[in-house]
Amino acid sequence: MGFQIEKIWMTIMVVAICLSNGRIEAQVKVGFYSGSCPTAELIIQEEVEKALTGDPGVGADLLRMFFHDCFASGCDASILLDSTANNTAEKDAKVNLTLEGFEIIDNIKERLEAVCKGVVSCADIIAFAARDSVAHYGGVHFKVAGGRRDGRVSRAADASILPSADQNLSQLTKLFISRGLSQSDMIILSGAHTIGISHCDAFAGQLYDVHADGYEAMDEKYAAHLRQRCPPGSNNTVVMNPHSQFVFDNRYYKNLLSRHGLFVSDRTLLSTHGTETQVRRYASNYKRFQRKFADAMFKLGKMDVLTGADGEIRANCRAIN
Incomplete structure (x- = not known):
């Protein structure tokens, strides 16, 4: 009798653990x-x-x-x-x-x-x-x-x-790992820079300081264009991907290979053989980029979510109920 009760309690415990581990997925x-x-x-x-x-x-x-x-x-x-x-x-x-x-x-x-x-x-x-x-x-x-x-x-x-434009590969990798994402996730999510704009103050420091981290990796003609667009003290905007501004393509990776990466955090993806190999794969294979980006976004979307009785459903997104 005692043995059967113990088995029942063990079964309950296993079910409870499984439910707990699968809570978010469920x-x-x-x-x-x-x-x-x-x-x-x-x-x-x-x-x-x-x-x-x-x-x-x-x-x-x-x-x-x-x-x-x-x-x-x-x-x-x-x-x-x-x-x-x-x-x-x-x-x-x-x-x-x-x-x-x-x-x-x-x-x-x-x-x-x-x-x-x-x-x-x-x-x-x-x-x-x-x-x-x-x-x-x-x-x-x-x-x-x-x-x-x-x-x-x-x-x-x-x-x-949040990642910043001046971080290098080591810093970014550690940061993403600390949030449950891999270096590969970081490289593929960076592909979102194929659309959008940036304010000059996010990167202008590199343009006027030849000793700035990553400056030498930028194409000089591209840097000259950016200096014209971003004179000292200004906070204008530039297009992240001037070749296809409103197209979610793999041009971001092609830009990196031609040294047209806007941020240090972009250009640093070429700083090791392993990361450069991934950049080249995405630059040459649009479908691979799209597939991997979809997977990374799905993974990102399950980060530290609230479910069940946690949190609330706001009536107004700007204020708690």
Whole structure:
């Protein structure tokens, strides 16, 4: 009798552990809203298309928003919360001050609340909007899991962990590994720089200091063009990929090989044989890049998510309930 009771308790413990280990996988899944809000993904796609028709570049912001949200403190829409009198939120951290597209998320949320009140999280809206932005630019329409819940905390200090334009390969690799991502994930996610713009102050220091880390790796004609665009003291903007500004292609990697990488953090991907080999593979094989990018985005989207009874479904993405 005692032996059977012990076996029962052991079975319960094993089931509990399995459930615990599979908790995120069970609750964050592709097609999460197929029953509770069947039109959710369509509504998000429609609003993204509308926004990009009016402002073709804002899709890059929506993609960057997703990365900054997930990488800083998990995919919990903390980047959408407004600052309060007692707290400076993530969106007001220096690294996020140039980020646009928050009103697009507001518009999506308003439409979703009208048809499926209290169902679709702001965190999931960001994830789907990033995917739809990539697809709009001609990139792969990858699968996105749903079921994330929204966090109640947003601190500007949490954004300090985000990668910066002047970091080298060793620094970036350690940073990504600390967040559960690999060096290969870092190289493929860097491919998002095939779209978007940058403000001059993110890289101008390299242009006027010949001793700056990574300066010598930049093509001199390209550097001269950037100096013309970014005179000392200015904060103009430059296109990340002037060859195909609004196309989600593998040109980023081709630019690196021709020494047209904008940031030190871009050019450093050529600093070892192993990383350069990966860059060359993506530069020569568009389909491989698209496939690997889709896999990395799916992985990024499951970073430190809130599920079940954790967090909440915000009625307004800018404020906790």
